[in-house]
Amino acid sequence: MKKDPASANFLPLYEQIKRLITRGLAEGEWPPGEAIPSEMELARRYQVSQGTVRKAIDELVKENYLVRRQGKGTFVATHADDGTAYRFLHLFPLEGEREYPHSRFIGFGRGKADAPLAKRLSVRPGSGVVILRRVLEFSGKPVVYDDIRLPVALLKGISSAMIEDHVNAHKGTLYSLYETRYAIRIVSAQERICAALADEISAPLLNVAIGSPLLCIERVAFSYNLQPVEWRKSYINTENYYYFDELN
Amino acid sequence: MKKDPASANFLPLYEQIKRLITRGLAEGEWPPGEAIPSEMELARRYQVSQGTVRKAIDELVKENYLVRRQGKGTFVATHADDGTAYRFLHLFPLEGEREYPHSRFIGFGRGKADAPLAKRLSVRPGSGVVILRRVLEFSGKPVVYDDIRLPVALLKGISSAMIEDHVNAHKGTLYSLYETRYAIRIVSAQERICAALADEISAPLLNVAIGSPLLCIERVAFSYNLQPVEWRKSYINTENYYYFDELN
DNA sequence: AAGTGGTCTAGACCACGTA
DNA sequence: ACGTGGTCTAGACCACTTG
Numbered sequence: 001m002k003k004d005p006a007s008a009n010f011l012p013l014y015e016q017i018k019r020l021i022t023r024g025l026a027e028g029e030w031p032p033g034e035a036i037p038s039e040m041e042l043a044r045r046y047q048v049s050q051g052t053v054r055k056a057i058d059e060l061v062k063e064n065y066l067v068r069r070q071g072k073g074t075f076v077a078t079h080a081d082d083g084t085a086y087r088f089l090h091l092f093p094l095e096g097e098r099e100y101p102h103s104r105f106i107g108f109g110r111g112k113a114d115a116p117l118a119k120r121l122s123v124r125p126g127s128g129v130v131i132l133r134r135v136l137e138f139s140g141k142p143v144v145y146d147d148i149r150l151p152v153a154l155l156k157g158i159s160s161a162m163i164e165d166h167v168n169a170h171k172g173t174l175y176s177l178y179e180t181r182y183a184i185r186i187v188s189a190q191e192r193i194c195a196a197l198a199d200e201i202s203a204p205l206l207n208v209a210i211g212s213p214l215l216c217i218e219r220v221a222f223s224y225n226l227q228p229v230e231w232r233k234s235y236i237n238t239e240n241y242y243y244f245d246e247l248n
Numbered sequence: 249m250k251k252d253p254a255s256a257n258f259l260p261l262y263e264q265i266k267r268l269i270t271r272g273l274a275e276g277e278w279p280p281g282e283a284i285p286s287e288m289e290l291a292r293r294y295q296v297s298q299g300t301v302r303k304a305i306d307e308l309v310k311e312n313y314l315v316r317r318q319g320k321g322t323f324v325a326t327h328a329d330d331g332t333a334y335r336f337l338h339l340f341p342l343e344g345e346r347e348y349p350h351s352r353f354i355g356f357g358r359g360k361a362d363a364p365l366a367k368r369l370s371v372r373p374g375s376g377v378v379i380l381r382r383v384l385e386f387s388g389k390p391v392v393y394d395d396i397r398l399p400v401a402l403l404k405g406i407s408s409a410m411i412e413d414h415v416n417a418h419k420g421t422l423y424s425l426y427e428t429r430y431a432i433r434i435v436s437a438q439e440r441i442c443a444a445l446a447d448e449i450s451a452p453l454l455n456v457a458i459g460s461p462l463l464c465i466e467r468v469a470f471s472y473n474l475q476p477v478e479w480r481k482s483y484i485n486t487e488n489y490y491y492f493d494e495l496n
Numbered sequence: 497a498a499g500t501g502g503t504c505t506a507g508a509c510c511a512c513g514t515a
Numbered sequence: 516a517c518g519t520g521g522t523c524t525a526g527a528c529c530a531c532t533t534g
Contacts, residue, residue: 071512193491195461213443238442319531
């Protein structure tokens with residue numbers, strides 16, 4: 001590892017280490033849930049001081065790529081942990097304790113990406129996508145209707161049965177399925193929220209009258225290096241649940 | 249500055265420094281926009297190493313309490329900066345470049361906090377609040393209707409004229425007014441988002457039909473140490489604008 | 497030239513988890 | 516007892532801003 005302030009594309013050492021570790025994560029050298037080498041070990045490997053490795057890891061921890069466990073090591077973050085499985089679900093009940101949803105899948109198919117979707121997923125317009133539709137039920141009542149689409153190239157051999165098995169039998173989320181079956185880890189997402197009215201499709205699924213107010217959320221989920229993986233559109237009945245956002 | 253691992257209420261040194269600096273900020277020792285003492289200076293003052301002060305400041309920078317400027321110093325963050333004035337406004341146009349709103353105030357009054365509001369603002373139920381109503385216009389068109397309430401105790405001597413002058417003449421936001429006139433700095437906020445329908449009050453103000461879909465956002469804004477300062481409810485027409493949220 | 501933040505190192509010691 | 520992450524120090528040098 002060299003430092004060369006004169007070079008045009010100079011980067012701080014800890015930045016370079018950060019990218020090397022991220023590359024290892026993206027390439028699957030250290031799978032989700034597993035420990036990465038110790039700070040001393042990485043310092044030896046990259047020929048820098050332990051403090052520099054530490055600063056790189058510090059930032060990756062803040063970005064939720066890694067989690068530290070004192071005395072045990074540093075681990076690749078995963079959606080398989082109970083604690084972080086619903087990290088991206090910002091829905092909370094208006095009253096009472098937090099609840100977690102049950103997924104009921106109502107559609108599984110394939111289609112082609114139209115221009116807007118292709119742009120969001122960084123794929124060629126017309127390329128194949130997997131289409132999932134489901135309803136999220138909280139305490140047995142439908143609250144969210146999801147239309148989810150991913151490049152079929154990323155999910156070779158996916159089937160309705162596989163999804164049902166993972167989600168129902170193993171109590172997993174879709175994001176933990178991407179991890180365990182396809183070595184794709186979701187690390188961030190962007191959401192665009194609008195107001196909408198329930199229509200002929202969403203109203204019966206959510207058990208509300210046509211014309212009822214709904215939240216409409218369009219989400220793109222990313223893996224390492226901002227690689228887009230999944231697009232989804234969610235329609236949410238906010239009679240008993242609200243979307244929570246923390247601004248800093 | 250002492251370290252005492254045996255003590256029950258032991259805190260890392262950098263945590264203690266962080267709190268000391270935060271106290272200085274909350275007490276107005278270093279007002280928004282001004283520089284705090286240099287890292288070496290603070291290290292001398294608190295009898296710790298420069299590295300420890302640096303770690304404390306690092307975290308305060310990530311929490312948007314402070315901003316660093318290499319070669320110049322570390323400064324107290326402020327809403328008076330053009331760059332950060334609209335840090336809490338997550339509305340973007342569906343098409344085209346980002347736009348910033350013009351405030352049109354349509355109501356100024358006083359009232360009493362009912363139980364839910366009192367709880368949110370951590371004040372006694374029935375205590376006095378200032379009530380502001382306004383419309384935010386983007387490109388001359390109404391998009392947001394705000395109902396804003398603050399403890400009157402925090403805003404002694406506030407008047408309709410003062411607000412209009414600050415916001416219109418000086419192109420300031422409400423949060424920059426709180427800073428400059430009342431030494432209250434907003435550092436974070438929490439939002440609860442629901443879907444709603446335009447009613448007799450909001451529809452004419454937003455120039456939409458009654459029953460049109462709107463976002464309804466309830467926000468509580470906080471100063472240092474999570475002290476609640478302001479409550480507001482916003483009704484938003486999302487025909488041409490969306491709410492953006494980044495999940496990490 | 498002097499002062500500020502930004503990076504990097506080497507080494508010490510503490511706290512936690514496991515064997 | 517040992518290895519891991521967590522804290523703290525002291526000092527060197529770089530990069531940016533100002534006088």
